[in-house]
Amino acid sequence: MTTTEKAAPQSPVPVTPQRSPLQRFVTAGLAPALPGRGGSTLLRHLIWVAVGAVAVYFISYGIEPFRNYQLATVAAYLCVTVGLTMLTGMNGQLSLGHGAFMACGAYTVALMQNEFSDRNILGNWTLLVSLPLGVLVASIAGVVIGMCAARLRGPYLAGVTLAVALVVPAFTTRFASVFNADQGLSVYIAPAPAGLGPYFPPERWLAWIAIICAMVAVLLIANLVRSRFGRSFKAVRDDEVAARLCGIHVARTQVLAFVVSAACAGLGGGVLAVISSSVSPSVFGLTLSLNLLLAIVLGGLGSLFGAAWGALLLVVLPYATTELARSFEMSPGMANKLEGNLPLAIFGLTLIIVMLLAPGGIQGAFRKAGFAIRRRLHARRT
Numbered sequence: 413m414t415t416t417e418k419a420a421p422q423s424p425v426p427v428t429p430q431r432s433p434l435q436r437f438v439t440a441g442l443a444p445a446l447p448g449r450g451g452s453t454l455l456r457h458l459i460w461v462a463v464g465a466v467a468v469y470f471i472s473y474g475i476e477p478f479r480n481y482q483l484a485t486v487a488a489y490l491c492v493t494v495g496l497t498m499l500t501g502m503n504g505q506l507s508l509g510h511g512a513f514m515a516c517g518a519y520t521v522a523l524m525q526n527e528f529s530d531r532n533i534l535g536n537w538t539l540l541v542s543l544p545l546g547v548l549v550a551s552i553a554g555v556v557i558g559m560c561a562a563r564l565r566g567p568y569l570a571g572v573t574l575a576v577a578l579v580v581p582a583f584t585t586r587f588a589s590v591f592n593a594d595q596g597l598s599v600y601i602a603p604a605p606a607g608l609g610p611y612f613p614p615e616r617w618l619a620w621i622a623i624i625c626a627m628v629a630v631l632l633i634a635n636l637v638r639s640r641f642g643r644s645f646k647a648v649r650d651d652e653v654a655a656r657l658c659g660i661h662v663a664r665t666q667v668l669a670f671v672v673s674a675a676c677a678g679l680g681g682g683v684l685a686v687i688s689s690s691v692s693p694s695v696f697g698l699t700l701s702l703n704l705l706l707a708i709v710l711g712g713l714g715s716l717f718g719a720a721w722g723a724l725l726l727v728v729l730p731y732a733t734t735e736l737a738r739s740f741e742m743s744p745g746m747a748n749k750l751e752g753n754l755p756l757a758i759f760g761l762t763l764i765i766v767m768l769l770a771p772g773g774i775q776g777a778f779r780k781a782g783f784a785i786r787r788r789l790h791a792r793r794t
Contacts, residue, residue: 457634461627468623472616480615481687482727487622488683489726491629493708493719495676498633500705501714502642503669504649505561508701509573513674514681515580515696516553517546521682522597522691523590529600536602543625543682550678551671558670562663577701581693596692599685618687625683629676634716636672645669699756706759710766712775721774729762730755 472480492510499505524542528534557576561569584591591597604617636642647655648665656662685691707726712718733755770777 453638454635457631461631465623465627469620472619477613477615480613480619482731484615484619484622484687485684486723486727487619487626488680488687489704489707489723490626490720491680491683492677492704493711493722493726494630494633494716495673495680496704497708497711497714497716497719497722498637498645498676499669499673500708501718502637502649503645503666505666505669506566506570506705507573507670507673508570508698508705509557509576510673510677510704511696511698511701512576512580513550513553513677514684514700515691515693516550516674517543517678517681518685518691518696519584519591519597520546520549520678521685522599525600526597534602536605538602539621539686543679543686546682547675547678550681551675553678554671554674555667557674558667561670562666573701574698577698580696584693591693594693596690596694599689599691601686601689622683622687625679629679630716633672633676637716641665641668703759706763710763710773712773715773715775717778718773718775725759725762729759733758 468483472483475483492514496507496510499507521539521542524545525538528538528542557573560572564572581594584596585593601618604612604614608617637645644655644660644665647658647660648662652662655665681696684695703726704722707722708719709722710725711720711722737754766773770780772779
């Protein structure tokens with residue numbers, strides 16, 4: 413008798429569904445970062461920050477006090493531009509009111525430092541209290557504006573942030589007993605530590621403080637944009653509907669971006685108050701907010717190196733144009749008009765030229781030049 417053997421059923425081969433590039437991008441943004449990968453990113457950024465700190469340390473010893481003051485001012489603006497680059501270039505939210513967030517940090521630092529001085533609590537360690545408190549106040553303001561921004565788009569969002577920038581002078585005038593209206597406040601700053609020597613330039617010490625704060629801000633933003641939060645920022649910027657369908661909470665992501673950007677602006681405003689030893693509402697007006705936005709566009713929107721270029725332009729262009737105006741022989745009235753309007757005109761002309769010749773900004777032009785050089789070298793080798 414013959415037996416028929418039945419073949420064992422074979423298990424079906426699993427078929428992996430194909431996903432679009434956008435789905436893979438957004439899903440990667442939702443997945444937690446790998447420990448090894450995140451650690452290597454943090455280590456790489458720490459190495460870059462350490463190299464930059466050493467370079468600035470030696471540079472500060474080789475330049476005169478006024479250049480150290482300019483270096484400190486660049487560092488203060490860098491704190492703001494990295495946050496604004498993350499907000500506008502990587503999350504797609506337009507802000508015309510970052511001067512107001514800088515004012516929050518600056519006035520908080522001024523009030524705290526003066527309170528310490530009145531109570532005879534002296535020393536540089538007070539900045540470890542004043543600066544974080546200024547960041548906290550600016551972050552709270554960022555939460556309020558960010559919750560409004562999560563419901564607005566395009567020109568409506570720009571209008572709200574523009575109104576915030578215009579509120580600062582009125583607010584200081586309304587509470588003149590606290591903020592001293594248009595005259596502003598002086599800021600108590602302790603001298604450099606005695607261990608640095610009796611003749612240590614105070615500008616160099618302030619430059620060190622500003623550089624440390626700027627590097628903390630850059631390190632924070634650099635790691636944030638390389639994390640899952642940064643990928644969520646970019647997903648919301650590219651397509652809000654697709655990001656929402658993939659599980660990203662769009663409103664929460666936008667509020668988080670606004671809060672982080674406002675915190676960086678508060679830190680920059682506090683540093684600016686420290687290095688200038690004074691704070692007044694005229695410094696944090698609408699012109700500053702517009703210049704900050706122009707700076708990140710000129711430097712390269714969406715790039716941290718572009719934020720550095722923008723901070724540098726905010727200091728170099730006004731100084732260069734003022735020196736240019738002083739080099740011409742003219743009447744005092746004409747000289748005053750040029751000193752007030754020429755920097756803004758040069759800034760606008762520079763923006764037009766850069767947008768025509770390099771739409772990606774200064775950093776975008778350098779990136780294209782680097783690609784062209786690598787292609788040419790590769791062609792020669794092959």
